[in-house]
Amino acid sequence: xxxxxxxxxxxxxxxxxxxxxxxxxxxxxxxxxxxxxxxxxxxxxxxxxxxxxxxxxxxxxxxxxxxxxxxxxxxxxxxxxxxxxxxxxxxxxxxxxxxxxxxxxxxxxxxxxxxxxxxxxxxxxxxxxxxxxxxxxxxxxxxxxxxxxxxxxxxxxxxxxxxxxxxxxxxxxxxxxxxxxxxxxxxxxxxxxxxxxxxxxxxxxxxxxxxxxxxxxxxxxxxxxxxxxxxxxxxxxxxxxxxxxxxxxxxxxxxxxxxxxxxxxxxxxxxxxxxxxxxxxxxxxxxxxxxxxxxxxxxxxxxxxxxxxxxxxxxxxxxxxxxxxxxxxxxxxxxxxxxxxxxxxxxxxxx
Numbered sequence: 001x002x003x004x005x006x007x008x009x010x011x012x013x014x015x016x017x018x019x020x021x022x023x024x025x026x027x028x029x030x031x032x033x034x035x036x037x038x039x040x041x042x043x044x045x046x047x048x049x050x051x052x053x054x055x056x057x058x059x060x061x062x063x064x065x066x067x068x069x070x071x072x073x074x075x076x077x078x079x080x081x082x083x084x085x086x087x088x089x090x091x092x093x094x095x096x097x098x099x100x101x102x103x104x105x106x107x108x109x110x111x112x113x114x115x116x117x118x119x120x121x122x123x124x125x126x127x128x129x130x131x132x133x134x135x136x137x138x139x140x141x142x143x144x145x146x147x148x149x150x151x152x153x154x155x156x157x158x159x160x161x162x163x164x165x166x167x168x169x170x171x172x173x174x175x176x177x178x179x180x181x182x183x184x185x186x187x188x189x190x191x192x193x194x195x196x197x198x199x200x201x202x203x204x205x206x207x208x209x210x211x212x213x214x215x216x217x218x219x220x221x222x223x224x225x226x227x228x229x230x231x232x233x234x235x236x237x238x239x240x241x242x243x244x245x246x247x248x249x250x251x252x253x254x255x256x257x258x259x260x261x262x263x264x265x266x267x268x269x270x271x272x273x274x275x276x277x278x279x280x281x282x283x284x285x286x287x288x289x290x291x292x293x294x295x296x297x298x299x300x301x302x303x304x305x306x307x308x309x310x311x312x313x314x315x316x317x318x319x320x321x322x323x324x325x326x327x328x329x330x331x332x333x334x335x336x337x338x339x340x341x342x343x344x345x346x347x348x349x350x351x
Contacts, residue, residue: 006033008070008232009194010055010163024050032163037097037185037211041202045236050200052165055196056088057081079108086339088165089157091172093148094254095142100136101127105155106115123154130154130184142230145172146180150226153184164188165196170204181313182208202231214238261285262323265340267306270318275301278318308335 010032017025025047032038040048053059054066057075065072068084075081078088095104102123123136132150139146149169153165156164172179174179185195185208199205206226207214213223221237222229265283270276276298283289293299304310306320308329322338329335332342 003033003035006035008032009034009068009069011070012051012054013065013067015051015054015066016062017047017054017059018062023062023218025054025215027283028215028218028220030213030220030223032194032196033211034194035189036210037189037193037208039197039199039205039212040215041199041205041212041234041238042215046238047218049167050090051215051219052167052196052198055081055163056086056165058088068082078190080340082159082161085160085162086165086333087159087163087168088167089149089152089156089160090170093152093244095140095148095151098139100137100139101143101151102136104140104151105158107155126158127154130157146174146177148174149181153220157188163194163196165198167198168200170199170201178204192221204236205234213273216240264323266321267322268301268319270302270305270320271316272298272301272305272310273316276305303342306335307340308332309342336349 010030012028012030015025015028015030015082016023024045028047028051030051040052040335042048051057054061055075057078057080060074066074070088071082075084075086081087096107099107100120102119105123105126106119120136127134127136127150130150130153132147132154134143134147134150134154140151143151153164170181173181185197197205197209206229210227211223212226212229212234214221214234214258216238222233222242260313262285263282264285267279269278269280269283271278279298280303281289281291281302291299291302301310306329308331320329322340327338329338329340335342
């Protein structure tokens with residue numbers, strides 16, 4: 001656990017941020033101590049990202065005050081925030097895909113374009129110190145989510161960040177990658193860095209955080225040491241109701257354990273290159289069907305096949321039936337007309 005008497009390096013006082021008169025964050029008092037991991041939790045739209053984007057220099061406060069090292073500040077840009085040692089690592093990384101890893105780490109430095117040869121060696125040394133297994137000459141566009149995140153962190157460490165904001169950092173990581181990420185968090189913390197950890201994964205927050213704050217509808221509901229909180233207490237603070245009134249309650253199993261209706265959608269022995277091989281899945285009316293697997297296991301490809309998002313050329317075998325009728329959706333529009341809609345995991349690319 002972090003020292004409860006550690007130096008307070010960030011404080012928001014009555015912080016309010018409004019958009020077109022609507023407050024996304026209102027009258028929030030929040031603190032971050034040196035060398036702590038502070039988890040910021042809440043439902044979608046609770047104000048977590050808005051509050052931290054103020055700290056990262058993306059938004060100005062509408063009213064209230066932000067203090068760094070006890071002094072009132074207001075940032076005009078992320079570059080301004082970085083001068084104070086503040087870096088934000090988004091779930092959707094802020095890297096230049098057409099540049100390689102080394103170029104992304106050192107971009108923006110004086111005489112950058114005069115040192116292109118030397119930065120590959122320098123980046124290799126920097127990545128090795130962080131125990132990041134990423135090739136400095138690899139194009140960012142070829143990297144997976146975990147390695148892109150490593151590049152973001154390497155860049156922030158190089159620029160001497162002391163306050164790290166992680167927005168849903170584990171959402172696209174495999175279990176093994178998550179363990180590497182948590183080890184990195186502990187390492188940064190051990191070196192005196194302060195970390196704000198935004199997440200929907202309550203168990204992760206409880207295991208890694210020193211303190212936890214919960215936002216609801218833009219207001220700060222609770223801040224406490226993680227050891228004093230439980231999953232149930234956090235959920236109640238997030239939703240503002242007793243647990244028995246939510247899907248997290250004791251009677252949740254009774255509500256979801258209903259008899260399924262007719263089989264509405266079926267994928268039978270579907271194959272698509274190496275991504276999907278002889279996969280079978282049935283979806284019944286009135287029932288939520290969960291599809292689990294590691295990143296790259298073929299979950300997304302299966303759903304894209306079912307909804308006509310992938311062209312027929314990619315579909316190498318098997319059949320799809322909708323209420324017993326064999327269907328061949330060539331474009332998503334055909335699937336939508338039959339009541340099958342695909343909601344993408346990447347709204348920027350496919351939305």
